[in-house]
Amino acid sequence: MLYSDIADVFDRLEGTSSRLEMTSIFSDFFKGLDPGSLRKIVYLSQGRLHPDFYNAELGMADKLVLRAISFTAGVSESKMDELWKKEGDPGKIAETLMKNRKQASLFSEPLTLEKVLKNLTMIESAEGRDSQDKKMKLLSNLLMDSNPVEARYLCRIVTGRMRIGAGSMTILDALAEAFGTKEDRPDIERGFNITCDLGFVAETLAIGGVEAVKKMKVTVGNPIKVMLAERLPSISLIMDRMGGRCAMEFKYDGIRVQAHIDRDSVKLYSRRLEDMTSNFPDIAAELRKQCRAERAIIEGECVAIDKDGNMLPFQNVTHRRKKHGMDQAVEDYPVKIFMFDILSVDDEDMTLRPLGERRSKLNETFGLSDMIQLTTMEVVNSPEEGEDFFNRALGKKCEGIMAKSLSQESVYRAGSRGFLWIKYKKDYEEALTDSFDLVVVGAFHGRGKRAGKYGALLMAAFDDESGKYCTVCKLGTGFDDAFLAGMPDMLDEYLSETHPSTVDAEMIPDVWFLPTVILEVVAAEISLSPIHTAAKSIMKDNAGLGLRFPRFTGRVREDKGPEECTTVNEIISMFEMQAQNKA
Known part of the structure; x- marks a missing residue:
């Protein structure tokens, strides 16, 4: 298969901001x-050669x-x-120089997917004293045979800067459209x-159809998307929602870990699929x-302790995230x-x-x-028992509790958020219910003491319906x-030289970023906003939801990927909870 066919599809995807159009392009x-x-192409579309958890x-x-x-282009370092100062994107630079190249090498030949994968695999595995030269020559070898568009995406893949704007949810939509129906979409997503x-999942679906995907099972070595919890503002509401009876457990202030235990090995994964075994x-x-x-396969919370066995705050366990x-x-x-x-357990x-x-x-x-x-x-049968359990959790220096359904429907819903699990913290009784994990999508140049630095950041939440990151505050x-x-x-x-297609913003920063880095933010309240795009026109025509007086807590959420940041639907729920608390 020619790599140019793939690069042309990537180019079409980058040229649209419509999720429906992206889905259609992929599906066809x-x-x-x-x-x-x-x-292999599904991996490449996300700038990888393997699934996300591959180390x-x-x-x-x-x-x-x-x-x-x-x-490759015979251009001087100066x-x-x-060009680097002007573009800041190796892909754009490669594309420009390949266009200006007078003629292709006499020995060049059309690039195939097989050759691209072979060279990229060799780049990935190159080690030792001469590894940098090996990588450079392997990439140059590909660029020699590439046209301008091919060169753009080769350079973006190797630097981890794919910018086609198609996330996992869009690809799942396309797979359902190509090999099934809309009704099959939940089964395909569960497979993922x-x-x-x-x-x-794509290969299984293409070979065996939706029935083959339905038969996919949890397997040691393949991390599972974690189940997530909803929020409610009081113990009494939690008990009502749970039908008057539920299990409550301490919510520890640590790092959530998924352990895959085999006969003679163990792998530990973070919630964003990082291998944390080391x-x-x-x-x-x-x-x-x-x-x-x-x-x-088990899930647990890794918590730092002092010499007497007492639990310590989250900041202490983060020292274990060092690389050296x-x-x-x-x-x-x-x-x-x-x-x-x-x-x-045992398969x-x-x-x-x-x-x-x-x-x-x-x-x-x-x-x-x-x-x-x-x-x-403990199993709890009344709000009074729940309050007692909650107070004991705070006394043990926990950050709150988790309430979990004991019904026959209380399965583990991988990758889903719902009221089978409900989290509750002390500050849920206040006007604003919780902190927010928001993704950085832009920055504003500083002034005064912050001159020459980034002075403020444009922050966004993820809309899992549109696949866009919608702004909620300037931080x-x-x-x-x-x-x-x-x-x-x-x-x-x-850095992105243009407004990323996955970002829905009306406030324009001085520089844009691809949605990647997540910061924990607190705020005084959620309010209707004429300039932010989260929940635009849902609560009120021509108004979104924004955070008033946002403040960075000092915590960078390295344990979360961008699609795991606070969602727009969560912010809507928190806005409604805030109104209830005020009332």
Whole structure:
């Protein structure tokens, strides 16, 4: 298959901001592909060679890619520096220089998908002293045979800057349209939620249809999208919603971890599918030791503790996210894991079992130790019992409680948010109900003391219906000097020279960013806003919802991917809860 056919589709996708049009472009393209190529192209469309949880990256730095472009096009370093300052996008630079190239090499030949994948795989696996030169030459070899559009996407793939604007939900829509119906869409999405492998789902669907996808099971080694909770503003409302009886458990202030335990290995994944095994080697070893099954998948919260075994705030466990000096971090920052769910035991899918059965299976599958514990959980039958349990949770330095349904419908809904689980914190009794995890989509240049730096950020929530990131506030409070100084290092790799097609904004920042970095934000209240686009015209014509007096808490949510940020629907629910509390 020619790579130019794929690059042309990427170009069409980048040229539209309509999710429906993107779905149609993908769907028409997918129908004509063989299943093996389909799987690989789905990965490439997201700038990868593998599913998100695969622990390998192409990892070519901008400077190295610019060297490859310079070598291929025969352009001086000074000219490259000039283009870099102007464009800030290796893909655009490659496209421009390939257009200006007088003629292709006498030995050039049309690029095939097979050759692109071969070279990219070699780039990904290159190691050792000469690895940078190897990567540069492998990319240059591809650029020699590429046309301008092909060159644009080759350089964007290797730098992790695909900008076609098509997220996982759009691709799932396209797969349903190409190989099934709208009614099949939930089954296809569940296949993705229990495997986190979009390419595998696409290939399975193309070969065996929707019935084959329905038969997909939870498997050790494939992370599962986590189940999420709703909010309610009082214990009494929670009990009403749960039918007067539910399980309540302590909500710990740590890092949520999903452990995949095999016969002789353990993998730990964060909620954004990062492999965190090296961050918690002690937890991994103890889980294998205490597991009575050959294989299992469990979820738990890793919490930092002091020398007396008392729980410490979240900031302490983040020291375990270091990339270097882990031996010392393990010694300096001891942790324990509180297990709260089991999703698979010896290849038996537990996600379709009710909570009571899952909890019993968790109890019988694991022994306990100082490092491995179960969450504190009790069955509650009245608001008074719930209040007592909540106060005990606060006394143990927990951030709140989780209330969970005990009905026969209380299955584990991977990747879904609903009222089977409800979280409750102390501040839910106040006017504004919770913090927000918002994605950075733009920045404003600073003035006065902040001159020469980013002075404020444009923040957005995710609309899972449109697939867009909708603005909710301009954030300029809560930044200390160190954070302000470090903003360019954190954000500039996601710079976009144009308004990203996935961002719905009427407020225009000085610079745009691809939605990637998530910050935790608190605010005085949610209000109707004429300038922000979240929930536009839903609560009132020509008005969205915005945050008043937003402030950065100091917490960067490295454990979340952009589509896991606070959603527009959540903000609508919080706005309604705020109105109830005020009343």
